[in-house]
Amino acid sequence: MRHIISLLMENEAGALSRVAGLFSARGYNIESLTVAPTEDATLSRMTIVTSGSDAVIEQINKQLNKLIDVVSVMDLSEGEHIERELMLVKLRAEGEAREELKRLTDIFRGRILDVSDHTYTIELTGARVKLDSFIDAIGRDLILETVRTGASGIGRGNRILSL
Amino acid sequence: MEMTGAEITIRCLQEEGVEYLFGYPGGAVLHIYDAIFQQDKVKHILVRHEQAAVHAADGYARSSDKVGVALVTSGPGLTNAVTGIATAYMDSIPMVVISGQVPTYAIGEDAFQEVDAVGITRPCVKHNFLVKDVKDIASTIKKAFYLAKSGRPGPVLVDIPKDVSAHKTEFVYPATVNIRSYHPKGKGDSQQIRQAAQMLLEAKRPMIYAGGGVVLSGAATQLTELVKLLGFPCTNTLMGLGGYPANDKQFVGMLGMHGTYEANMAMQHCDVLVAIGARFDDRVIGNVEHFAQVPRKIIHIDIDPSSIAKRVKVDVPIVGDLKLVLDEMLTVLRSSRQKPDAIEMGVWWKQIEEWRVIGGGLRYKNSSEIIKPQFVIETLHKLTFGDAFVTSDVGQHQMWAAQYYKFNHPRRWINSGGLGTMGFGLPAAMGVQLKHPGETVACVTGEGSIQMNIQELSTCKQYHLPIKVLSLNNGYLGMVRQWQEFFHGNRFSESYMDALPDFVKVAEAYGHIGMRIDNPADVEPAIIEALSRKNDLVFMDFRTDPTENVFPMVPGGKGLSEVVLSEDL
Numbered sequence: 151m152r153h154i155i156s157l158l159m160e161n162e163a164g165a166l167s168r169v170a171g172l173f174s175a176r177g178y179n180i181e182s183l184t185v186a187p188t189e190d191a192t193l194s195r196m197t198i199v200t201s202g203s204d205a206v207i208e209q210i211n212k213q214l215n216k217l218i219d220v221v222s223v224m225d226l227s228e229g230e231h232i233e234r235e236l237m238l239v240k241l242r243a244e245g246e247a248r249e250e251l252k253r254l255t256d257i258f259r260g261r262i263l264d265v266s267d268h269t270y271t272i273e274l275t276g277a278r279v280k281l282d283s284f285i286d287a288i289g290r291d292l293i294l295e296t297v298r299t300g301a302s303g304i305g306r307g308n309r310i311l312s313l
Numbered sequence: 314m315e316m317t318g319a320e321i322t323i324r325c326l327q328e329e330g331v332e333y334l335f336g337y338p339g340g341a342v343l344h345i346y347d348a349i350f351q352q353d354k355v356k357h358i359l360v361r362h363e364q365a366a367v368h369a370a371d372g373y374a375r376s377s378d379k380v381g382v383a384l385v386t387s388g389p390g391l392t393n394a395v396t397g398i399a400t401a402y403m404d405s406i407p408m409v410v411i412s413g414q415v416p417t418y419a420i421g422e423d424a425f426q427e428v429d430a431v432g433i434t435r436p437c438v439k440h441n442f443l444v445k446d447v448k449d450i451a452s453t454i455k456k457a458f459y460l461a462k463s464g465r466p467g468p469v470l471v472d473i474p475k476d477v478s479a480h481k482t483e484f485v486y487p488a489t490v491n492i493r494s495y496h497p498k499g500k501g502d503s504q505q506i507r508q509a510a511q512m513l514l515e516a517k518r519p520m521i522y523a524g525g526g527v528v529l530s531g532a533a534t535q536l537t538e539l540v541k542l543l544g545f546p547c548t549n550t551l552m553g554l555g556g557y558p559a560n561d562k563q564f565v566g567m568l569g570m571h572g573t574y575e576a577n578m579a580m581q582h583c584d585v586l587v588a589i590g591a592r593f594d595d596r597v598i599g600n601v602e603h604f605a606q607v608p609r610k611i612i613h614i615d616i617d618p619s620s621i622a623k624r625v626k627v628d629v630p631i632v633g634d635l636k637l638v639l640d641e642m643l644t645v646l647r648s649s650r651q652k653p654d655a656i657e658m659g660v661w662w663k664q665i666e667e668w669r670v671i672g673g674g675l676r677y678k679n680s681s682e683i684i685k686p687q688f689v690i691e692t693l694h695k696l697t698f699g700d701a702f703v704t705s706d707v708g709q710h711q712m713w714a715a716q717y718y719k720f721n722h723p724r725r726w727i728n729s730g731g732l733g734t735m736g737f738g739l740p741a742a743m744g745v746q747l748k749h750p751g752e753t754v755a756c757v758t759g760e761g762s763i764q765m766n767i768q769e770l771s772t773c774k775q776y777h778l779p780i781k782v783l784s785l786n787n788g789y790l791g792m793v794r795q796w797q798e799f800f801h802g803n804r805f806s807e808s809y810m811d812a813l814p815d816f817v818k819v820a821e822a823y824g825h826i827g828m829r830i831d832n833p834a835d836v837e838p839a840i841i842e843a844l845s846r847k848n849d850l851v852f853m854d855f856r857t858d859p860t861e862n863v864f865p866m867v868p869g870g871k872g873l874s875e876v877v878l879s880e881d882l
């Protein structure tokens with residue numbers, strides 16, 4: 151099953167490689183991994199999307215907790231949460247298609263950030279499935295380039311990951 | 314007063330009460346060596362290879378409850394140390410390794426003797442640090458010792474660039490450590506402990522499976538009380554030997570690949586299993602699916618949550634330090650009016666006795682023609698009253714030492730279980746002998762393993778370490794040969810070593826006493842003679858039966874009850 155694991159870790163050189171190294175050394179899947187400092191500059195927040203059996207996910211959580219640089223860990227997918235990913239996609243946009251692409255972008259609540267004679271660059275935010283279906287709707291033929299950040303996540307309501 | 318980073322480093326070791334620093338100098342640690350020269354509180358032991366420095370620090374730690382400390386230079390010094398660090402990591406041994414690094418301004422430029430020490434060791438340390446500022450040395454070393462020793466112990470590396478060891482600052486050793494992301498658990502959950510106690514009291518076929526955690530935690534007394542109070546059978550893993558007295562009748566021997574028949578059968582067929590500081594290693598329970606075929610309730614006590622439910626499902630997990638958890642469990646059990654069902658226990662013990670008979674105990678056919686390796690270990694046991702410190706290398710000799718030297722106390726059996734590092738035995742014995750001067754330290758080895766760190770005979774000479782080396786020389790990489798005999802149609806691919814040295818001469822060349830023993834009748838006199846030489850290292854080259862195999866054996870990937878017993882008898 152797909153899990154979104156969120157963690158706070160010391161914002162120190164090498165901390166990221168400890169997490170990445172753990173996943174490769176133990177053969178765990180990583181679908182995506184994002185990391186950036188938080189409002190407290192000593193801490194980084196990381197979101198890892200992974201998959202595995204319940205036993206594997208349990209081990210992943212325990213192994214992450216065991217890393218000395220990791221301050222706290224939460225499996226967001228165990229409860230109510232919000233997942234967002236940012237995608238920038240550059241499309242071939244010529245002639246008739248330009249209008250249709252604009253319309254599709256509006257339907258998906260995307261924004262056109264950059265326009266040239268032949269291209270549109272679109273920004274789209276949402277859960278993975280939404281971004282995937284946008285790509286499906288456009289069709290791969292028109293896509294020149296995509297950049298995705300990987301998922302970030304946060305718990306709903308009182309589910310807070312803190313020190 | 315301002316001190317250099319190097320002086321601070323050594324001062325920190327003094328503050329930590331470090332007696333011995335095992336090391337080898339080089340460019341990146343020259344300042345540190347200069348600081349060592351100017352003091353005499355921390356004694357430096359100059360090994361002949363950095364791997365040996367780490368194993369010696371490891372042996373020191375295993376035979377005491379202190380942190381072992383090693384010092385190596387950058388580049389090849391550090392890479393040579395990696396095997397030692399990984400060895401300590403796999404067996405959860407508390408250790409601090411200090412390595413020199415190229416100066417901060419040269420890092421990343423492929424400087425002379427530069428390696429990414431933090432990167433290379435990351436997967437085999439509990440934690441590691443690169444110290445970039447002299448002001449951070451003291452607090453980092455403080456943290457390193459705390460991390461190494463607390464919770465699940467392990468090696469910690471502190472990498473110090475050369476310029477940092479030269480820079481100056483005020484020395485302040487922090488009194489306490491606070492790492493906000495690190496809170497090892499002490500006490501276990503009382504609710505879970507009560508539940509576990511109840512489960513034990515209701516068991517019909519209980520089994521106590523105790524591992525290296527008992528030794529690491531210093532919980533041998535508590536374990537023994539628990540086993541006695543309940544009247545249950547107890548087994549030890551290879552790492553747990555000595556955690557429960559081997560001469561007690563409730564001890565069913567070591568379990569696992571080369572464990573006793575009764576221990577493995579009881580493990581397989583019990584209805585309530587309590588794992589105490591043991592991690593269900595693949596050499597212990599064999600095939601996990603086969604193990605899971607028999608339904609049983611499992612209670613698992615371990616300080617590291619990731620050891621629990623890693624390979625087998627657990628019914629009652631208890632995270633905490635064994636000493637505290639067992640103390641609490643003992644209190645609960647003592648205050649309970651319920652006792653284990655005497656009739657059920659009688660039936661269970663009868664079953665175990667039957668297995669003992671079927672398995673025939675640990676046995677071998679002795680010979681008056683050729684030395685049987687097991688006989689050497691039995692004789693050593695007899696002559697040292699089971700009280701020696703025994704280090705070992707890796708192979709058949711290791712298993713025979715584990716099986717036939719009955720350990721009654723913890724921290725007497727010093728071996729590399731998790732990594733299985735050939736070359737561990739002799740340097741580990743140096744650390745043990747330094748920690749326990751005047752005690753008998755025996756290093757049981759093979760002609761293959763000893764050659765992986767034989768240069769340390771020179772270190773032993775320099776520091777007058779009267780280790781008794783018992784080399785069970787079967788002329789083969791015996792454990793490899795055994796697997797080739799069983800599983801590869803007797804094709805002994807590269808397991809025979811031609812051109813072995815004359816070990817007597819080797820020992821003599823290093824300034825020690827060498828003995829060659831070919832006859833079974835000479836085994837006992839030789840060991841008596843060696844033990845009587847209190848101040849000498851004696852190297853005993855026993856020419857043992859090259860065809861002898863280790864039994865019982867659960868072949869890799871098989872279940873615990875699919876054991877191969879000795880063919881001889």
Ligand SMILES: Cc1cc2nc3c(=O)[nH]c(=O)nc-3n(C[C@H](O)[C@H](O)[C@H](O)COP(=O)(O)OP(=O)(O)OC[C@H]3O[C@@H](n4cnc5c(N)ncnc54)[C@H](O)[C@@H]3O)c2cc1C
Pocket residue numbers: 403404405464465466523524525526527529530549550551552553567568569570571572589590591592593594596597614615616617620633634635636707708711712729730731732733734792
């Ligand atoms: C040639 C060869 C053959 C082998 N054959 C066998 C065999 O037949 N049988 C066998 O048993 N092994 C055998 N081994 C060893 C095997 O590979 C493992 O090293 C060993 O079984 C692990 O022992 P353990 O489960 O006790 O765990 P250890 O590695 O000793 O781990 C200790 C556990 O205790 C926990 N712990 C540590 N401190 C505390 C504390 N204070 N409180 C609570 N918990 C704590 C740790 O978190 C860890 O989970 C063999 C090795 C070799 C090289």
Ligand SMILES: Cc1ncc(C[n+]2csc(CCOP(=O)(O)OP(=O)(O)O)c2C)c(N)n1
Pocket residue numbers: 706707708709710711733734735736758759760761762763785787789790791792793
């Ligand atoms: C460094 C290292 N290399 C290889 C091995 C694989 N190995 C395990 S046992 C063994 C043979 C050891 O031979 P010896 O020391 O003579 O002991 P014996 O089995 O003959 O008693 C080998 C090669 C190992 N454990 N460690």
Ligand SMILES: [Mg+2]
Pocket residue numbers: 708759760761785786787788789790791
């Ligand atoms: Mg051999």
